[in-house]
Amino acid sequence: MERELALEIVRVTELAALASAPWMGRGDKNSADGAATSAMREMFDSVSVKGTVVIGEGEMDEAPMLYIGEQVGSMNGPEVDVAVDPLEGTDIVARGLNNALSVIAVAGKGQLLHAPDMYMEKLAYGPSLVGHLSITDPMEATLKKAAEVLKKKVSDLTVMILDRTRHESLIKVLRKVGVRIKFLSDGDVAGAMAPAFPEAGIDLYVGSGGAPEGVLAAAALKCLGGELQGRLMPADASEYERCIRMGIKDPYRVLTMEDMVGKEDVIFAATGVTPGEFLGGVRYMPDERAETHSIVMRAKTRTIRFVKSLHYLPNKPLLNYPQPQPAIANHADMQE
Structure with a gap:
């Protein structure tokens, strides 16, 4: 281009x-x-x-x-x-x-994933954590790894998450581990981008949000040197079938940056x-x-x-x- x-x-x-x-x-x-x-x-x-x-x-x-x-x-x-x-x-x-x-x-x-309009589980972070984290790990393990790489105490990490009732169990884990939580009322793309900006003071973005917004955030993070891992969350059989029709053969697999925004510019x-x-x-x-x-x-x-x-x-x-x-x-x- x-x-x-x-x-x-x-x-x-x-x-x-x-x-x-x-x-x-x-x-x-x-x-x-x-x-x-x-x-x-x-x-x-x-x-x-x-x-x-x-x-x-x-x-x-x-x-x-x-x-x-x-x-x-x-x-x-x-x-x-x-x-x-x-x-x-x-x-x-x-x-x-x-x-x-x-x-x-x-x-x-x-190059861009044709993301269906449904929820996607997301884990987003800045350049320092690229290659070190996996969305398949338990949240406690993810936070521990992030703290080690960033040379921080777990209690010094700041995690951003959408303020939604569907995140109640995840928020309980974050509270138990003792990280700082910054709640977001809306604005899933901005939230996922935030860890790539040091001045934002956000170490990780976690939780679920719209799948289309996940692709947009992945595009931004590719430019910023950060990373987003995603996993679609079909709510029922009709959403699962919609994934198949849109060319996503395994709707539950982990989506990498390459899956979402390709290898090119x-x-x-x-x-x-x-x-x-x-x-x-x-x-x-x-x-x-x-x-x-x-x-x-x-x-x-x-x-x-x-x-x-x-x-x-x-x-x-x-x-x-x-x-x-x-x-x-x-x-x-x-x-x-």
Whole structure:
């Protein structure tokens, strides 16, 4: 892939973030997601690729745009797989919380795993722990190994996990061992990336989250030199059969980085919608301007770029600026 593609991709995540940011704190996650998705889809038309969405907003009959199998890009350029999450953290934006991102990963055709929409067990960590850990080990053994490699006491480790009832037994183990726990309300991609940023102060990311988000996080960690191991968690026979139909012959096997993002180059870009562990959120400035904070990375070179941009909103026709006043969210949306 051409290196210029990295900067083209970050322009797409910037626009999606700018489109969803006005919905921050309004209790309407569907409108926030719809705005991000629509902006991302339209902006992709300017990107010089022949792209196929392998991770998107659902199947063709479930999603009006950015569905799995949709063709994106200008159709002039390399053939690529595209994984998107226009708004990773819809509830985060609706509730005005941290760590919402607009995310894209791009790799050569056939490189990205077609991950089914189900839970995936995950173990993510930074470069220092690559090659030392296994998701098949008991958590106590994993923590002990991590502490030894990092030359820390187990009690000095900080582990991030989504705050979910399904993690109760795992949290009990973490408490028993005595590590520090940092709970995450939402934002699975940002959480899995956090151990690769020393300033985040996170040693491991554990627990289960969405499988599509696992592939996006694996793409980011490949660029960062970290690692994510995953294992799908089909809830029933229908989910198991869906894995088979999507080409995953053994749904319960451990998925490595190579399984999820291939051996070749990967480009990853993310723009913060709300402030998070390593990116600031969209910030509105005087004179109809808005500031965005993005990260764009390429696995081949391991170059990491933090991009701070100042946008003049009236010159963004795809945003339909000034944007209409959001409608009052219904009670059901606010309760989710």
